[in-house]
Amino acid sequence: MGKTVVAEHLSAFFGEHQILHDVSLEMQANQVTAIIGPSGCGKSTFIRCMNRLHETVARATMTGRVLLDDENVYEANSVWVRRTIGMVFQKPNPFPAMSIFDNVAAGLRLNGIRKKSVLAEQVERSLHMSALWDEVKDRLSAPSASLSGGQQQRLCIARALAIEPAVLLMDEPASALDPISTLRIEELIEEIKCQYTIVIVTHNLQQAARVADTTAFFLSGEIIEYGRTTDMFTTPSDKRTEDYVTGRFG
Amino acid sequence: MSHRLLLWRRLKNQVFFTLLVFMSLIALFPLFNILWYVISRGLPELSIRFFTRLPGPVGMVGGMANAIVGTLIVVSLACLIAIPIGVGAGIYMAEYADDRFAAVCRFLADVLSGVPSIVAGLMVYATVVIWMHSYSAFAGALSLALLMLPTLMRTTEQMLLMVDTSLREGAFALGATRFQTTVQVVLPTAASGLITAVMLSIGRVMGETAPLLFTAFGNSFWQDGLNAPIAALPLQIFVYATSPYPQWQAQAWTGALTLLAIILVINIAARAFGRGKLR
Numbered sequence: 047m048g049k050t051v052v053a054e055h056l057s058a059f060f061g062e063h064q065i066l067h068d069v070s071l072e073m074q075a076n077q078v079t080a081i082i083g084p085s086g087c088g089k090s091t092f093i094r095c096m097n098r099l100h101e102t103v104a105r106a107t108m109t110g111r112v113l114l115d116d117e118n119v120y121e122a123n124s125v126w127v128r129r130t131i132g133m134v135f136q137k138p139n140p141f142p143a144m145s146i147f148d149n150v151a152a153g154l155r156l157n158g159i160r161k162k163s164v165l166a167e168q169v170e171r172s173l174h175m176s177a178l179w180d181e182v183k184d185r186l187s188a189p190s191a192s193l194s195g196g197q198q199q200r201l202c203i204a205r206a207l208a209i210e211p212a213v214l215l216m217d218e219p220a221s222a223l224d225p226i227s228t229l230r231i232e233e234l235i236e237e238i239k240c241q242y243t244i245v246i247v248t249h250n251l252q253q254a255a256r257v258a259d260t261t262a263f264f265l266s267g268e269i270i271e272y273g274r275t276t277d278m279f280t281t282p283s284d285k286r287t288e289d290y291v292t293g294r295f296g
Numbered sequence: 297m298s299h300r301l302l303l304w305r306r307l308k309n310q311v312f313f314t315l316l317v318f319m320s321l322i323a324l325f326p327l328f329n330i331l332w333y334v335i336s337r338g339l340p341e342l343s344i345r346f347f348t349r350l351p352g353p354v355g356m357v358g359g360m361a362n363a364i365v366g367t368l369i370v371v372s373l374a375c376l377i378a379i380p381i382g383v384g385a386g387i388y389m390a391e392y393a394d395d396r397f398a399a400v401c402r403f404l405a406d407v408l409s410g411v412p413s414i415v416a417g418l419m420v421y422a423t424v425v426i427w428m429h430s431y432s433a434f435a436g437a438l439s440l441a442l443l444m445l446p447t448l449m450r451t452t453e454q455m456l457l458m459v460d461t462s463l464r465e466g467a468f469a470l471g472a473t474r475f476q477t478t479v480q481v482v483l484p485t486a487a488s489g490l491i492t493a494v495m496l497s498i499g500r501v502m503g504e505t506a507p508l509l510f511t512a513f514g515n516s517f518w519q520d521g522l523n524a525p526i527a528a529l530p531l532q533i534f535v536y537a538t539s540p541y542p543q544w545q546a547q548a549w550t551g552a553l554t555l556l557a558i559i560l561v562i563n564i565a566a567r568a569f570g571r572g573k574l575r
């Protein structure tokens with residue numbers, strides 16, 4: 047089941063440069079939250095604070111709290127946090143030295159699961175979920191680089207799902223993909239959202255409108271508006287949101 | 297644009313191109329000259345016994361079996377010492393060290409790589425050889441290891457820095473520790489490059505003579521363990537080439553040919569790994 051993620055008074059920095067300014071946002075369990083906003087406004091930085099990936103960058107710091115169903119992420123073990131909060135990146139990043147199977151099994155192996163039958167079962171299940179199974183079932187031992195871009199991204203989704211996280215962060219998962227692959231990923235989100243908390247960054251507004259229950263609009267490291275997706279797109283309360291969703295800037 | 301201007305441009309282009317080809321030929325000339333010379337001078341004494349016999353007294357048929365084996369032993373030993381340290385330090389610099397410490401390591405490695413090989417030999421002589429009261433295979437290996445270290449450190453670091461950060465983040469995002477990320481994702485991704493780097497560094501020290509002069513010292517017989525003087529191809533070549541005997545001089549060329557062949561094989565293997573063909 048999904049877990050609710052709550053960001054409280056989050057500020058994030060790269061060195062002296064402040065990227066996020068006191069951002070607070072609640073991402074409901076078993077719902078899809080979309081984060082929209084112009085490029086460079088801190089969307090990636092924000093979701094990378096959720097799974098503590100931000101702190102792995104040299105000179106990157108943050109203040110504030112992130113709660114995962116009342117548990118403070120920044121007081122918990124970072125390995126546990128990242129197992130519980132999975133992530134799919136903007137650019138597909140399958141491990142090139144590993145086969146298709148090993149890529150999906152990587153997270154399980156990293157977490158100490160060695161039993162062949164368990165691995166095989168979980169890999170198949172995850173590939174089914176990411177709608178890749180039929181395309182790769184006959185060549186699971188082929189190198190991951192032999193897949194197309196869209197397939198690689200679905201492989202990365204399967205890899206993230208294989209360790210059964212409670213939350214799935216997706217950073218513009220379809221921005222580098224063709225329309226058919228994009229559609230597949232949106233269908234996938236629709237199918238799995240009842241079991242996960244999904245946070246999707248997108249600069250494709252139609253995509254946010256299609257998949258998200260709630261939407262947050264970021265601008266220059268601040269949340270300008272947050273609410274039900276339909277409201278955000280039809281009756282935004284802030285002028286800047288309206289300008290953005292109607293395409294007047296961004 | 298006038299026709300004559302165009303012609304003039306084309307002419308300039310031609311002259312420049314011809315000049316470049318000419319320069320390349322000049323650069324390649326010594327290389328092919330060396331190859332041809334070593335092959336033609338080395339072939340006459342090339343025979344099975346060259347690879348199976350010990351050096352004989354003047355006038356008797358002998359070979360360089362001990363020197364060939366000696367070189368392989370000394371270089372292998374040098375690898376055992378230098379590869380774990382050099383690759384380890386390179387991994388540390390690329391994956392763990394903060395910017396400032398990595399910069400210090402990089403600077404030291406660059407300084408070390410500028411140390412002349414004879415100075416490295418002298419260092420080992422003044423410490424290990426004097427302390428052990430004996431020239432030895434071990435001392436020879438140590439001096440070669442000193443020469444391998446800086447290149448190994450720097451090339452390892454560079455190979456790892458070439459691995460995209462997004463792969464490390466992909467591993468982190470699955471709950472991998474930094475150690476797991478390094479061992480299971482970064483190193484396998486950089487593997488072919490690392491193997492190439494290691495092999496090239498081996499090829500570089502294989503022919504080193506100066507540091508072996510007062511560390512491994514040379515030996516006309518089979519070595520008596522790693523704590524005793526040991527023969528090596530470059531040393532044997534040096535002794536034979538500077539001897540007054542025509543047969544020894546001819547054998548020096550055969551030794552040189554053997555050394556070149558070994559280094560060539562290592563280089564070709566390195567290149568094959570580099571292209572990931574031998575995965």
Ligand SMILES: Nc1ncnc2c1ncn2[C@@H]1O[C@H](COP(=O)(O)OP(=O)(O)O)[C@@H](O)[C@H]1O
Pocket residue numbers: 060065083084085086087088089090091092103
């Ligand atoms: N590793 C980094 N080092 C320094 N600044 C960075 C780094 N990554 C991102 N930034 C800066 O942080 C700001 C927000 O970036 P990001 O969160 O990636 O924006 P978005 O995902 O909304 O396009 C940008 O101004 C960007 O230049």
Ligand SMILES: [Mg+2]
Pocket residue numbers: 089090091217
């Ligand atoms: Mg981004």
